[in-house]
Amino acid sequence: MTVHDPLDSFLFSGNQTYIAELYAKYLDDPGSVDRRWQEFFAELHDDPRQLAREARGASWAPSSTRVIGNGEIKPMSETMVPQAATTDAGAFQQLLAQRFGVGGARQATLDSINALMLIRAYRIRGHLLANLDPLGIEPPKHHPELDPKTYGFSERDMDREIYINYVLGLESATLREILDVLRATYCGTIGVEYMHIQDPDEKSWIQERIESIRNQTHFSDKGKLAILERLTQAECFEKYLDRKFTGTKRFGLDGGESLVPALEQIIKRGGQLGVQEIVIGMAHRGRLNVLANVMGKPMQAVFAEFQGASAHPDDVQGSGDVKYHLGTSSDRAFDGHRVHLSLTANPSHLEAVNTVVLGTVRAKQRQRRDDDRDKVLGLILHGDAAFAGQGLVHETFTLSGLRGYRTGGTIHFIINNQIGFTTAPRFSRSSPYCSDVAKAVDAPIFHVNGDDPEAVVHCARIAIEYRQRFKKDVVVDMICYRRFGHNESDEPAFTQPLMYRKIAEHPTTRVLYVNKLAREGLISPSQGEDIVKESYTRMDEAFEASRGFKANKADWLEGSWSGIGLAAADARRGKTGVASDRLKEVGLALTRYPENFHINPKVARQLEAKRKMIESGEGIDWATAEALAFGTLLADGTPVRLSGQDSGRGTFSQRHSVLVDQTSEERYSPLANLRFGQAPFEVIDSPLSEAGVLGFEYGYSLAEPHMLVLWEAQFGDFANGAQVIIDQFIATGESKWLRMSGLVMLLPHGFEGQGPEHSSARIERYLQLSSDDNWQICNCTTPANYFHVLRRQVCRDFRKPLILFTPKSLLRHKLCVSPLADMGEGTTFHRVLWDGGRVAPDNQIRRVVLCSGKVYYDLFEEREKRGLKDVYLLRVEQLFPFPHEVLADELKRFSKAEIVWCQEEPRNMGAWHYMFEPLGAVLNGLGADGNKIRYAGRPASASPATGSHAKHVAQQARLVAEALGVADDGKRK
Numbered sequence: 001m002t003v004h005d006p007l008d009s010f011l012f013s014g015n016q017t018y019i020a021e022l023y024a025k026y027l028d029d030p031g032s033v034d035r036r037w038q039e040f041f042a043e044l045h046d047d048p049r050q051l052a053r054e055a056r057g058a059s060w061a062p063s064s065t066r067v068i069g070n071g072e073i074k075p076m077s078e079t080m081v082p083q084a085a086t087t088d089a090g091a092f093q094q095l096l097a098q099r100f101g102v103g104g105a106r107q108a109t110l111d112s113i114n115a116l117m118l119i120r121a122y123r124i125r126g127h128l129l130a131n132l133d134p135l136g137i138e139p140p141k142h143h144p145e146l147d148p149k150t151y152g153f154s155e156r157d158m159d160r161e162i163y164i165n166y167v168l169g170l171e172s173a174t175l176r177e178i179l180d181v182l183r184a185t186y187c188g189t190i191g192v193e194y195m196h197i198q199d200p201d202e203k204s205w206i207q208e209r210i211e212s213i214r215n216q217t218h219f220s221d222k223g224k225l226a227i228l229e230r231l232t233q234a235e236c237f238e239k240y241l242d243r244k245f246t247g248t249k250r251f252g253l254d255g256g257e258s259l260v261p262a263l264e265q266i267i268k269r270g271g272q273l274g275v276q277e278i279v280i281g282m283a284h285r286g287r288l289n290v291l292a293n294v295m296g297k298p299m300q301a302v303f304a305e306f307q308g309a310s311a312h313p314d315d316v317q318g319s320g321d322v323k324y325h326l327g328t329s330s331d332r333a334f335d336g337h338r339v340h341l342s343l344t345a346n347p348s349h350l351e352a353v354n355t356v357v358l359g360t361v362r363a364k365q366r367q368r369r370d371d372d373r374d375k376v377l378g379l380i381l382h383g384d385a386a387f388a389g390q391g392l393v394h395e396t397f398t399l400s401g402l403r404g405y406r407t408g409g410t411i412h413f414i415i416n417n418q419i420g421f422t423t424a425p426r427f428s429r430s431s432p433y434c435s436d437v438a439k440a441v442d443a444p445i446f447h448v449n450g451d452d453p454e455a456v457v458h459c460a461r462i463a464i465e466y467r468q469r470f471k472k473d474v475v476v477d478m479i480c481y482r483r484f485g486h487n488e489s490d491e492p493a494f495t496q497p498l499m500y501r502k503i504a505e506h507p508t509t510r511v512l513y514v515n516k517l518a519r520e521g522l523i524s525p526s527q528g529e530d531i532v533k534e535s536y537t538r539m540d541e542a543f544e545a546s547r548g549f550k551a552n553k554a555d556w557l558e559g560s561w562s563g564i565g566l567a568a569a570d571a572r573r574g575k576t577g578v579a580s581d582r583l584k585e586v587g588l589a590l591t592r593y594p595e596n597f598h599i600n601p602k603v604a605r606q607l608e609a610k611r612k613m614i615e616s617g618e619g620i621d622w623a624t625a626e627a628l629a630f631g632t633l634l635a636d637g638t639p640v641r642l643s644g645q646d647s648g649r650g651t652f653s654q655r656h657s658v659l660v661d662q663t664s665e666e667r668y669s670p671l672a673n674l675r676f677g678q679a680p681f682e683v684i685d686s687p688l689s690e691a692g693v694l695g696f697e698y699g700y701s702l703a704e705p706h707m708l709v710l711w712e713a714q715f716g717d718f719a720n721g722a723q724v725i726i727d728q729f730i731a732t733g734e735s736k737w738l739r740m741s742g743l744v745m746l747l748p749h750g751f752e753g754q755g756p757e758h759s760s761a762r763i764e765r766y767l768q769l770s771s772d773d774n775w776q777i778c779n780c781t782t783p784a785n786y787f788h789v790l791r792r793q794v795c796r797d798f799r800k801p802l803i804l805f806t807p808k809s810l811l812r813h814k815l816c817v818s819p820l821a822d823m824g825e826g827t828t829f830h831r832v833l834w835d836g837g838r839v840a841p842d843n844q845i846r847r848v849v850l851c852s853g854k855v856y857y858d859l860f861e862e863r864e865k866r867g868l869k870d871v872y873l874l875r876v877e878q879l880f881p882f883p884h885e886v887l888a889d890e891l892k893r894f895s896k897a898e899i900v901w902c903q904e905e906p907r908n909m910g911a912w913h914y915m916f917e918p919l920g921a922v923l924n925g926l927g928a929d930g931n932k933i934r935y936a937g938r939p940a941s942a943s944p945a946t947g948s949h950a951k952h953v954a955q956q957a958r959l960v961a962e963a964l965g966v967a968d969d970g971k972r973k
């Protein structure tokens with residue numbers, strides 16, 4: 001159905017005078033009018049509640065003033081003041097008859113409805129006609145829904161008075177005036193998309209906020225000068241760098257300078273609205289400019305880094321990073337409001353920093369007791385190509401409204417320079433705007449022409465106001481251009497010759513603004529030049545000071561990190577054992593739930609089994625050991641946060657950290673109800689995302705060293721989807737950016753015949769990334785060691801990420817249990833575990849089989865079954881840092897024995913390639929031949945595991961037999 005059809009079929013059928021009445025009925029109850037009329041009114045694309053609001057008139061509409069197209073506000077004449085704007089159809093008719101005469105009422109009714117439809121079309125699609133592109137590459141196209149002709153209006157109708165009942169703040173106006181208002185509001189240098197928002201309050205807030213002022217802030221002279229000053233600083237900074245360090249990569253902001261006054265506005269207005277801290281994430285483009293001109297990083301430090309100085313003092317280790325990835329923090333104060341700013345360090349991988357920022361924001365909100373989430377704000381800057389292209393952007397939005405992850409809305413600012421390296425937008429997205437993904441969460445989107453700095457600042461202001469009010473994400477899409485190549489040594493004309501010819505002729509935003517202010521008589525062009533000179537003088541001074549500049553302090557281990565230090569070179573045990581009465585107290589509390597709670601009978605049995613374990617102090621299984629680790633930390637005041645897919649129950653139904661009432665679905669967590677005064681426990685079933693959620697938890701751990709923060713993969717190999725977070729942040733963050741993290745990654749791993757996709761957590765990948773003491777990689781075989789390794793994370797005075805391979809079948813394996821005493825006072829984590837069976841004296845040991853993880857139990861059971869006494873099993877529980885001394889101590893007992901490394905992973909996977917060298921070195925150190933380590937495991941393979949269960953069983957039997965040195969049929973080789 002076209003917009004026009006119903007007009008033909010209904011309006012000209014002789015029943016026109018009833019339309020208003022029908023319309024009012026429709027507003028009250030859409031079902032009360034004929035289906036075809038419903039369709040007709042529904043074409044207005046809105047919900048009845050919103051229409052009713054409009055029919056009543058805007059809440060902000062001046063009751064005694066009349067606004068016309070040019071924004072001028074005139075007093076309404078007495079005769080034009082209605083009794084009250086109303087939805088009552090009779091009153092509406094009466095009013096029209098009064099104003100337009102009985103004969104004119106019919107036309108007036110039609111005009112009103114048509115005008116209303118036109119207005120609504122502009123609200124929805126006015127942005128299509130907006131002047132958004134500073135280069136004017138593609139002029140706005142005609143759109144029929146924005147053409148008055150579509151609604152039956154012709155040129156002749158332009159000056160006829162139309163009653164529109166305070167929509168747009170106008171009681172009545174001519175079509176010409178209405179169009180003027182609409183074009184000023186919706187088609188100027190700002191195009192707003194907000195009509196997709198489902199929530200009526202949010203939608204009408206935006207509508208009122210922009211329509212009441214025709215979407216324009218009238219800046220004071222002081223405000224305009226401040227904008228000019230910030231623009232000038234932004235432009236001169238890039239030019240100065242270009243002049244002093246010609247050809248050096250800086251990923252300049254040139255063409256997008258309005259970003260700087262816009263960020264100032266967010267900080268300033270945010271401060272007025274209660275924001276105390278802003279966590280910023282951004283990529284390369286304009287980062288140096290933001291560091292210097294927004295974050296207040298001393299210019300001499302920036303210049304010194306260009307001259308090769310390190311960002312850190314000489315005595316601080318680490319590989320460092322290029323200057324356009326570094327983070328920093330500072331305080332800014334506006335009008336007495338102090339706002340702490342921190343720019344998160346980020347890797348080259350675009351958009352990867354997004355959820356890291358969110359996690360940090362959430363942690364800081366907790367630290368500041370910011371329950372309303374209005375004190376700490378996340379602000380993420382994006383490039384247009386990256387925003388449209390990277391899936392992590394979607395994951396970022398997905399987290400925005402979820403329990404456990406929400407941060408009260410993020411401001412997204414897109415520096416939309418209409419190019420991604422060399423690729424034009426039409427080749428880099430299928431959607432009309434780069435920002436369209438934001439519509440998935442109903443975020444309002446402000447497209448704004450970057451050459452109108454006042455409009456950009458205006459949008460920034462509305463964005464922060466919206467965020468503070470509704471605690472939801474909002475997007476500013478600043479359309480600008482990139483004056484030079486992707487970086488400063490790049491030739492853009494190879495691929496965009498026409499665009500770059502236009503850019504070459506295009507004056508800078510600053511020049512355009514100086515001209516505008518000169519036209520307004522606020523400054524003379526020479527005053528604009530004075531501001532430029534001042535800026536250069538300041539930078540010259542900083543440049544001079546930069547020559548001898550040396551960073552004297554590394555910006556780490558401050559704030560919530562104070563008291564945390566560097567790791568020592570010892571066993572790093574920490575005090576992880578817990579007094580037995582505390583263990584029992586916590587253990588029994590784990591089995592309690594409210595009396596009237598309708599627990600699932602199977603879960604009740606599990607809790608009962610747990611109670612017996614605790615009471616007897618024997619047979620503590622994996623999940624109970626984990627709960628004891630969490631519970632003892634909580635009881636002693638350390639909060640625990642675990643997030644992952646289905647982590648509350650646990651993928652393998654092992655955890656049940658959240659009990660669900662079988663009649664009401666109410667949730668109860670024993671770990672959150674252990675004792676009065678305990679620390680909070682949070683377990684969150686995450687959305688089905690790996691990269692986004694892992695990034696979030698990493699970000700959380702960056703801000704909060706005094707909490708056990710864990711992320712759990714459903715199966716270990718799903719972490720592949722988060723590889724960028726693992727490679728770019730977790731493995732390297734301390735080395736590149738001096739940022740510690742105590743994050744734990746729980747990765748279910750083990751070859752149990754479940755096929756290629758659920759067996760391997762890809763141990764080899766983590767081991768390959770291990771160096772420089774960057775993290776810890778453990779694969780524990782006992783619940784007690786699991787208990788200790790978890791507690792160790794927060795019981796020492798340094799933090800390192802922990803990559804922990806966790807079991808599946810061992811969760812219910814009769815041998816995989818520990819006595820409570822192994823968690824008691826004085827007990828500790830063991831990097832290497834000795835043989836748990838009865839074996840021959842050391843000098844009679846024929847073989848030492850080293851292994852890690854679940855295969856130990858396969859080896860153990862087979863050895864016991866075969867009654868072998870001369871094979872010793874040594875478990876490497878911590879693969880990295882490699883436990884040289886402990887292994888040397890153990891292995892020196894068996895000087896005559898053959899050394900075997902056994903693994904269930906294929907030869908090209910697992911720990912084999914990693915182990916060979918350091919284990920060989922240990923053996924060489926003992927006078928043995930380190931090259932003679934034997935391999936027992938699956939042969940090399942492209943896929944981690946077979947899909948055939950029978951084949952799996954045969955392979956497993958073979959590798960176990962090989963390791964034990966017996967034939968597969970049970971005979972000794």
Ligand SMILES: Cc1ncc(C[n+]2csc(CCOP(=O)(O)OP(=O)(O)O)c2C)c(N)n1
Binds near residue numbers: 285386387415417
């Ligand atoms: C995930 C990822 N893929 C590829 C790159 C290489 N790369 C660096 S910048 C860039 C273009 C980015 O374009 P856009 O997001 O529009 O930002 P701009 O550089 O134009 O500011 C590309 C492809 C990268 N850094 N990250």
